[in-house]
Structure formats: structure tokens, C-alpha cells
Amino acid sequence: xxxxxxxxxxxxxxxxxxxxxxxxxxxxxxxxxxxxxxxxxxxxxxxxxxxxxxxxxxxxxxxxxxxxxxxxxxxxxxxxxxxxxxxxxxxxxxxxxxxxxxxxxxxxxxxxxxxxxxxxxxxxxxxxxxxxxxxxxxxxxxxxxxxxxxxxxxxxxxxxxxxxxxxxxxxxxxxxxxxxxxxxxxxxxxxxxxxxxxxxxxxxxxxxxxxxxxxxxxxxxxxxxxxxxxxxxxxxxxxxxxxxxxxxxxxxxxxxxxxxxxxxxxxxxxxxxxxxxxxxxxxxxxxxxxxxxxxxxx
Numbered sequence: 463x464x465x466x467x468x469x470x471x472x473x474x475x476x477x478x479x480x481x482x483x484x485x486x487x488x489x490x491x492x493x494x495x496x497x498x499x500x501x502x503x504x505x506x507x508x509x510x511x512x513x514x515x516x517x518x519x520x521x522x523x524x525x526x527x528x529x530x531x532x533x534x535x536x537x538x539x540x541x542x543x544x545x546x547x548x549x550x551x552x553x554x555x556x557x558x559x560x561x562x563x564x565x566x567x568x569x570x571x572x573x574x575x576x577x578x579x580x581x582x583x584x585x586x587x588x589x590x591x592x593x594x595x596x597x598x599x600x601x602x603x604x605x606x607x608x609x610x611x612x613x614x615x616x617x618x619x620x621x622x623x624x625x626x627x628x629x630x631x632x633x634x635x636x637x638x639x640x641x642x643x644x645x646x647x648x649x650x651x652x653x654x655x656x657x658x659x660x661x662x663x664x665x666x667x668x669x670x671x672x673x674x675x676x677x678x679x680x681x682x683x684x685x686x687x688x689x690x691x692x693x694x695x696x697x698x699x700x701x702x703x704x705x706x707x708x709x710x711x712x713x714x715x716x717x718x719x720x721x722x723x724x725x726x727x728x729x730x731x732x733x734x735x736x737x738x739x740x741x742x743x744x745x746x747x748x749x750x751x752x753x754x755x756x757x758x759x760x
Contacts, residue, residue, distance in 0.1 A: 463491040466569040468560045468594070470497060471532050474575030477607035479536060481754060482573055483543045485620065485724075486643050493547035495536050496563050497529050498556040526551065557593035564598050573603045595748055595757060601638070601729070603756045604748055619698070620648035623722040625713050625747070627654055628684040631728030635758040636688055639726055640695045649698035652688045653716055654681050655709045678703065710746040722753050729757040 467482055469475040482493065499522075533549040540547050552559040564572050576591045595602045624639055626632045639650060656678065685701040692699045706712035717725050729744050748755045 463488050463570045464567060465491060465493045466560070466564055466567060466572045467493050467495045467536075468498070468556075468563075468572060468574040468590075469495060469533075469536060470556070471529075472575065474605070474607065476575070478573050478575040478603075478605040479539065481603075481605045483539065483545075484618075486645070486647050488641065488643060491545070493540055493545050494563070494567055494569070495533055495540070495547060495549045496552065496560065497533055497550075498552050498554065498559040499525055499529060500554075500556060557590045557597075560590070560594050561598050564600055569600050571601045571603055572598050573605065576604045576606045592749075595745070599759070601756065601758045602748075603754065605754045606752065619646070620644070621721055621723045622648055622650045623713070623717050623720065623725045624650055624652045624688075624692075625655075625725065625727040625743075626652050626685065626688050628681070629728065629730070631730045631758070633728070634760055635726050635728040635756075636691060638758050640691050642695055644696035644698075646696070646698070648696055650692050650696060650700075651716075651720060651722070652685055652692065652699065652701040653704065653713060654685055654702070655704045655706050655712045656681060657709050658705045658707050710743050710750075713747060714751055717751060717753055724754045724756060725751055726756045726758060729759045 465482065465487070467478060469478065529551055530549075533551065537547060537549050550563065552563065560572060560574070563569075572594060574591055574594060591604050595604060622639065622644075624635060626636060636652075642648075644650070681703055685703060689699045689701050702716075704712055704716075713725065713727075716722075725747055727744050727747055744757050748757060
């Protein structure tokens with residue numbers, strides 16, 4: 463797996479590297495560590511004096527040197543952990559350059575941290591994470607670190623919540639999860655949430671409906687098949703079928719109540735010309751989850 467790790471030296475970016483080193487990615491995976499220096503910061507306007515232009519260039523060179531030193535340290539951590547990889551510095555709009563780098567390196571996954579705000583119920587994505595999630599042509603892993611607990615390490619069992627609805631997008635997420643060398647290092651909970659219509663107590667009629675019962679039976683059978691597929695990766699697999707008015711909110715509540723470290727969810731996309739766009743469910747989960755979120759694209 464070719465992974466692009468986008469970092470800006472912040473605490474959330476550091477958590478992303480910790481996640482990369484601790485999570486059981488496939489053997490032989492390689493990482494490209496990318497840092498983007500915002501080009502707008504060092505734009506030389508024609509109205510600037512020579513001294514001002516010189517100051518901008520000197521500052522840019524200093525930032526470049528600091529970034530190179532920082533990336534060298536990150537690359538060394540990867541090498542010590544047995545990863546193959548390289549580093550790269552780019553100038554420009556961070557989100558746009560990350561997406562360009564993904565395309566140029568034909569990355570399978572882009573990993574980046576999410577800047578959280580502790581005073582709200584759930585962490586919110588920063589603008590860069592938000593845009594990369596929406597427009598990147600590959601899967602996106604947004605790493606979030608709880609305020610009081612460290613990101614899971616190599617000695618812990620990763621708790622993964624796999625959102626599954628038997629759609630093509632969720633089948634891709636299932637296939638990816640099943641391909642990971644999880645073994646005893648992770649436990650996977652496969653969750654299917656069936657949407658209920660609660661207005662005017664329609665949920666009661668819906669639950670009594672014969673067609674709805676048939677759909678629930680089919681959903682349970684699909685969950686059983688998903689569990690069997692995942693047993694090739696780890697024996698610690700469970701499944702749960704729920705009904706709720708809001709699918710995304712229910713998945714978020716399950717992740718909170720079970721202490722999930724990671725939510726894996728399939729990403730439904732549009733045409734390749736427009737790039738894949740995040741569906742509303744994936745977008746909401748990525749924005750509001752307390753834990754890390756892996757949005758899986760083909």
C-alpha cells in the first residue's frame with residue numbers, strides 16, 4: 463500500500479504519524495511524508511521594497527530549512543519502524559498540493575490529522591482535512607486524538623467499527639478491512655443501521671410491515687457473510703443490526719459507546735472527471751466522530 467502522510471508539524475499531525483506506526487497496515491507498505499508550505503505567506507508583491515522582498519526570501523529559506531529538518535526526523539521514525547519511504551516539500555495551497563501529490567504518486571491512501579476543538583461536543587475537521595476528504599481521488603484516513611487518551615499503540619487491540627450496508631461502497635470498505643493483517647491486534651464490529659421513518663409514529667407501522675421484516679432478514683444474512691469474510695483477517699469479529707431515524711448519528715453513538723479507535727466507511731462517489739465527492743453519511747461521520755475515520759474509495 464502506498465500511503466501519503468501529510469503533516470504540518472502540529473500535534474494532530476504527530477498523532478497521524480503515531481497512528482501510521484501503530485496500525486497493522488499490509489507488509490511492504492511505503493510512506494511518502496509530505497509537508498506543504500502555504501505559498502501565500504511568501505508571495506512577493508511588486509509594490510514591496512527590496513528590503514521587504516529580501517526579508518520574505520530569507521524567511522522562506524528559513525522555513526524551508528526547518529521543514530526539511532522536521533521531515534528528516536519523521537522519515538527516521540518511519541525507517542526505524544521498518545517502513546520504506548521518502549519526504550517531499552511543496553509550496554502552494556495545502557489542500558490542493560496534497561491532492562496533486564496523491565495523483566502524482568498514485569497513492570492508495572492519504573493520512574492526515576484533524577485539528578480538534580475541545581469546547582464542542584465532537585471534533586470538527588479543519589478546512590484542509592475537509593477539502594482533502596471531499597476531493598482526493600483515493601481513500602482518506604483522518605486521524606483524531608482524544609483529548610485525554612493517546613492514540614492506540616502497538617500493544618493495544620485496535621477497536622474498529624465497520625459501517626456496512628451491503629452497498630458497493632461498503633463492500634469496498636469490507637474488502638479493504640479483510641485484507642489488513644489484523645490478527646489479534648484488532649477487533650472489528652460490523653454494524654448495519656437501517657433507516658426508520660419516525661414521523662407520525664411511522665416507525666411502528668414500518669417495523670410491523672412484512673417487507674421490512676424481509677429486509678431485516680436479508681440485512682442479517684449480509685452481516686453474517688461480512689463476518690465470515692473478516693475472519694480471514696482476525697477472529698475477533700462481531701456484528702450488530704440496528705434501526706434508527708438517523709443512520710450517521712447512530713453510528714457515531716455506537717462508536718462513542720464502544721470506545722472505537724477507528725470508523726471505516728465506504729465512500730460513494732460521482733464521476734472521475736469531477737473527482738469522487740463524499741456522500742452525506744461519510745461527510746457527517748468524518749466531521750463529527752471523536753475517533754479516527756477511514757473513508758474508503760476504490
